[in-house]
Amino acid sequence: MGSLFRSEEMALCQLFLQSEAAYACVSELGELGLVQFRDLNPDVNAFQRKFVNEVRRCDEMERKLRYLEKEIKKDGIPMLDTGESPEAPQPREMIDLEATFEKLENELREVNQNAEALKRNFLELTELKHILRKTQVFFDEQEGGVNQTTESMTRALITDEARTAGASMGPVQLGYMEKSNEREDYLPCFVAGVILRERLPAFERMLWRACRGNVFLRQAMIETPLEDPTNGDQVHKSVFIIFFQGDQLKTRVKKICEGFRATLYPCPEAPADRREMAMGVMTRIEDLNTVLGQTQDHRHRVLVAAAKNLKNWFVKVRKIKAIYHTLNLFNLDVTQKCLIAECWVPLLDIETIQLALRRGTERSGSSVPPILNRMQTFENPPTYNRTNKFTKAFQALIDAYGVASYREMNPAPYTIITFPFLFAVMFGDLGHGAIMALFGLWMIRKEKGLAAQKTDNEIWNIFFGGRYIIFLMGVFSMYTGLIYNDIFSKSLNIFGSHWHLSYNKSTVMENKFLQLSPKGDYEGAPYPFGMDPIWQVAGANKIIFHNAYKMKISIIFGVIHMIFGVVMSWHNHTYFRNRISLLYEFIPQLIFLLLLFFYMVLLMFIKWIKFAATNDKPYSEACAPSILITFIDMVLFNTPKPPPKRCETYMFFGQHTIQVLFVLVAVGCIPVMLLAKPLLIMQARKQANEEVQPIAGATSDAEAGGMSNGGSHGGAGGHEEEEELSEIFIHQSIHTIEYVLGSVSHTASYLRLWALSLAHAQLAEVLWTMVLSIGLKQEGPVGGIVLTCVFAFWAILTVGILVLMEGLSAFLHTLRLHWVEFQSKFYKGQGYAFQPFSFDAIIENGAAAAEE
Numbered sequence: 024m025g026s027l028f029r030s031e032e033m034a035l036c037q038l039f040l041q042s043e044a045a046y047a048c049v050s051e052l053g054e055l056g057l058v059q060f061r062d063l064n065p066d067v068n069a070f071q072r073k074f075v076n077e078v079r080r081c082d083e084m085e086r087k088l089r090y091l092e093k094e095i096k097k098d099g100i101p102m103l104d105t106g107e108s109p110e111a112p113q114p115r116e117m118i119d120l121e122a123t124f125e126k127l128e129n130e131l132r133e134v135n136q137n138a139e140a141l142k143r144n145f146l147e148l149t150e151l152k153h154i155l156r157k158t159q160v161f162f163d164e165q166e167g168g169v170n171q172t173t174e175s176m177t178r179a180l181i182t183d184e185a186r187t188a189g190a191s192m193g194p195v196q197l198g199y200m201e202k203s204n205e206r207e208d209y210l211p212c213f214v215a216g217v218i219l220r221e222r223l224p225a226f227e228r229m230l231w232r233a234c235r236g237n238v239f240l241r242q243a244m245i246e247t248p249l250e251d252p253t254n255g256d257q258v259h260k261s262v263f264i265i266f267f268q269g270d271q272l273k274t275r276v277k278k279i280c281e282g283f284r285a286t287l288y289p290c291p292e293a294p295a296d297r298r299e300m301a302m303g304v305m306t307r308i309e310d311l312n313t314v315l316g317q318t319q320d321h322r323h324r325v326l327v328a329a330a331k332n333l334k335n336w337f338v339k340v341r342k343i344k345a346i347y348h349t350l351n352l353f354n355l356d357v358t359q360k361c362l363i364a365e366c367w368v369p370l371l372d373i374e375t376i377q378l379a380l381r382r383g384t385e386r387s388g389s390s391v392p393p394i395l396n397r398m399q400t401f402e403n404p405p406t407y408n409r410t411n412k413f414t415k416a417f418q419a420l421i422d423a424y425g426v427a428s429y430r431e432m433n434p435a436p437y438t439i440i441t442f443p444f445l446f447a448v449m450f451g452d453l454g455h456g457a458i459m460a461l462f463g464l465w466m467i468r469k470e471k472g473l474a475a476q477k478t479d480n481e482i483w484n485i486f487f488g489g490r491y492i493i494f495l496m497g498v499f500s501m502y503t504g505l506i507y508n509d510i511f512s513k514s515l516n517i518f519g520s521h522w523h524l525s526y527n528k529s530t531v532m533e534n535k536f537l538q539l540s541p542k543g544d545y546e547g548a549p550y551p552f553g554m555d556p557i558w559q560v561a562g563a564n565k566i567i568f569h570n571a572y573k574m575k576i577s578i579i580f581g582v583i584h585m586i587f588g589v590v591m592s593w594h595n596h597t598y599f600r601n602r603i604s605l606l607y608e609f610i611p612q613l614i615f616l617l618l619l620f621f622y623m624v625l626l627m628f629i630k631w632i633k634f635a636a637t638n639d640k641p642y643s644e645a646c647a648p649s650i651l652i653t654f655i656d657m658v659l660f661n662t663p664k665p666p667p668k669r670c671e672t673y674m675f676f677g678q679h680t681i682q683v684l685f686v687l688v689a690v691g692c693i694p695v696m697l698l699a700k701p702l703l704i705m706q707a708r709k710q711a712n713e714e715v716q717p718i719a720g721a722t723s724d725a726e727a728g729g730m731s732n733g734g735s736h737g738g739a740g741g742h743e744e745e746e747e748l749s750e751i752f753i754h755q756s757i758h759t760i761e762y763v764l765g766s767v768s769h770t771a772s773y774l775r776l777w778a779l780s781l782a783h784a785q786l787a788e789v790l791w792t793m794v795l796s797i798g799l800k801q802e803g804p805v806g807g808i809v810l811t812c813v814f815a816f817w818a819i820l821t822v823g824i825l826v827l828m829e830g831l832s833a834f835l836h837t838l839r840l841h842w843v844e845f846q847s848k849f850y851k852g853q854g855y856a857f858q859p860f861s862f863d864a865i866i867e868n869g870a871a872a873a874e875e
Contacts, residue, residue: 036368037363052380063353102330134325137318145252404429426852430598437587452784775836
């Protein structure tokens with residue numbers, strides 16, 4: 024079979040590269056993305072490898088680029104992304120890149136430091152400007168006739184000691200230090216500053232407690248927020264002025280201001296001095312604004328120039344780093360002139376890899392060609408399934424369960440059809456399927472532009488990655504919706520109903536509780552495609568009919584799906600030449616499934632063909648037996664109950680004998696599955712030990728069917744030679760019990776197709792009946808407005824509940840049916856993925872990590 028149905032054949036190769044050509048050759052292999060290198064130095068510390076210094080230099084360059092990227096994003100400058108991937112630079116170009124990044128970082132850091140210093144100076148001048156303005160109001164109040172209040176407040180500020188000494192103090196002006204030899208310590212003074220607004224209440228309380236109420240505080244808010252020069256945040260501050268007397272209080276006040284990180288500024292007492300200082304401050308602010316603007320323009324120009332090349336620089340540095348990381352996996356020969364590597368490569372791509380090595384050698388100017396030798400090994404190779412943008416999502420569903428063992432049958436190609444089909448059986452609605460298909464088609468048509476946006480929204484990335492799955496699920500749901508004749512819980516009357524009333528119409532119209540026979544009067548053949556639309560207006564027996572129909576098709580699809588899974592195991596056994604598993608596992612499993620469950624499916628078809636509403640006894644609908652009861656009687660060897668008069672007991676001649684024979688053969692398959700394989704392995708080992716051959720282990724493997732052909736098929740055949748016989752018996756017992764019981768439970772599990780289909784149809788009908796029909800019953804101009812509002816509400820509920828939530832539920836149930844019921848029949852999933860050295864994957868992962 025081709026690589027579509029199995030993983031690629033892999034080869035373990037040994038690669039010899041000259042030291043001067045190794046960098047260029049590895050670079051070409053990274054662009055190709057088809058080689059997975061093995062670490063030949065697993066015991067060597069990462070810091071003791073040959074190219075650790077080069078890796079450190081790349082780390083340093085990445086750090087500088089991340090710094091530039093952070094500054095560019097801070098300014099909101101768009102970074103040019105052409106989508107192209109430049110080639111990995113030559114080793115000598117690293118010096119130029121390092122010099123460029125060093126220059127840019129130093130220049131930007133210098134500009135940022137200058138800008139921060141200027142902003143800090145600007146903040147100080149701005150705060151001083153507000154202090155001069157606000158304190159001017161305080162002093163204007165004083166000069167405006169509040170001397171009496173000032174005098175009383177000044178008296179209150181005199182300490183108790185001065186009062187006791189009998190000192191008397193005349194009226195003084197606040198803030199004015201009058202020269203006095205006797206009471207110089209008690210003359211009032213003040214300090215002014217700025218503090219964060221949220222710290223002001225605590226600051227005021229601390230002043231009151233620490234100074235025992237001997238201070239007077241005035242404060243005013245600064246209306247406009249100020250910019251913090253360190254982080255650029257907007258902060259709200261307030262201006263304060265504190266009046267006090269004495270050096271002791273002055274020291275205490277300043278310590279409190281320092282503790283609350285309040286900034287103190289000089290404030291002259293004389294109005295002329297304050298005006299002169301304010302004019303000087305405004306002049307300096309204007310000059311600073313000019314210098315700040317020039318600094319920001321220069322910084323912007325530097326960042327714009329860097330933004331044009333930043334993406335390419337990141338790609339180049341990551342490629343260089345990846346190359347040296349890979350070279351650290353190699354070994355040096357004794358001459359220190361040749362690098363030796365081991366790698367897994369796809370067998371079909373060896374020539375392509377050799378051409379890439381030849382190109383790398385030519386680029387480096389080396390005269391010695393590289394050597395690629397294929398090695399023989401019994402190791403399990405990695406699993407490599409080629410995918411494209413269409414099959415990638417389906418392969419991801421399979422790999423999420425477990426990576427396929429090497430050369431094991433790949434379920435992904437079959438899942439492309441079975442997954443959307445089983446989903447559609449549960450989601451069958453022409454309208455809902457059309458919404459889903461159109462959404463998927465829109466993502467497919469716009470995939471280039473949407474892929475270029477590279478968002479970190481996980482939900483959107485999941486939807487976009489599964490766009491082809493969504494489109495196919497929508498298309499298949501439209502098909503099953505036509506089969507069910509269901510569109511938003513209503514039916515399409517395309518061909519006209521083939522059922523007509525055969526009773527008195529007046530009697531039928533007057534009796535609301537009359538149940539009519541589905542037989543009716545037919546004009547020619549039944550409805551040509553899907554359900555007859557007359558079932559849409561049926562009442563009591565509509566859900567009964569749909570239940571019976573959907574329940575049966577769920578079992579039919581489930582049994583066919585499981586049989587297909589068992590047949591897939593035949594391909595695995597024949598490919599790996601596992602004769603014992605083929606004869607004593609596959610054949611009994613298939614017989615067991617066919618004689619019991621496929622026979623039940625055949626009974627359904629016989630019942631549909633033989634019994635009909637239009638037939639007379641003994642083949643009328645009244646004589647039709649229950650398939651479930653028939654199957655239970657078959658397994659328990661019960662005698663069927665006597666049928667009604669003129670009805671036959673069995674559906675065909677010899678049914679009872681055939682059923683007994685089928686059950687006996689199916690039960691006889693169980694001990695074959697349980698004991699045959701372990702006993703044959705035990706016999707083969709015994710014969711090998713008696714013959715005392717040096718290759719006894721290989722002979723036992725070959726007879727057990729576990730050895731692969733020539734080492735190229737290893738990995739999925741079996742490991743019986745590594746296990747004790749007791750473990751083999753235990754594993755086989757578990758496998759047999761799981762299969763026998765699982766055949767029953769898995770068949771019942773497919774009834775979820777019926778259950779979710781019924782739930783989806785009923786939810787759609789509820790939304791139509793209880794929401795949209797209300798708007799459709801309204802008349803007149805008001806009815807149009809009501810219908811518009813009701814329709815919008817109905818559309819939101821339809822998309823949110825029936826399409827998204829019900830779609831997610833059906834998706835998860837379909838995934839379970841494939842993982843458990845289908846893949847458990849043949850798929851081991853015990854391999855490990857092929858992870859080639861690929862620049863595309865490394866750059867994509869690096870970009871994702873940078874965004875996080």
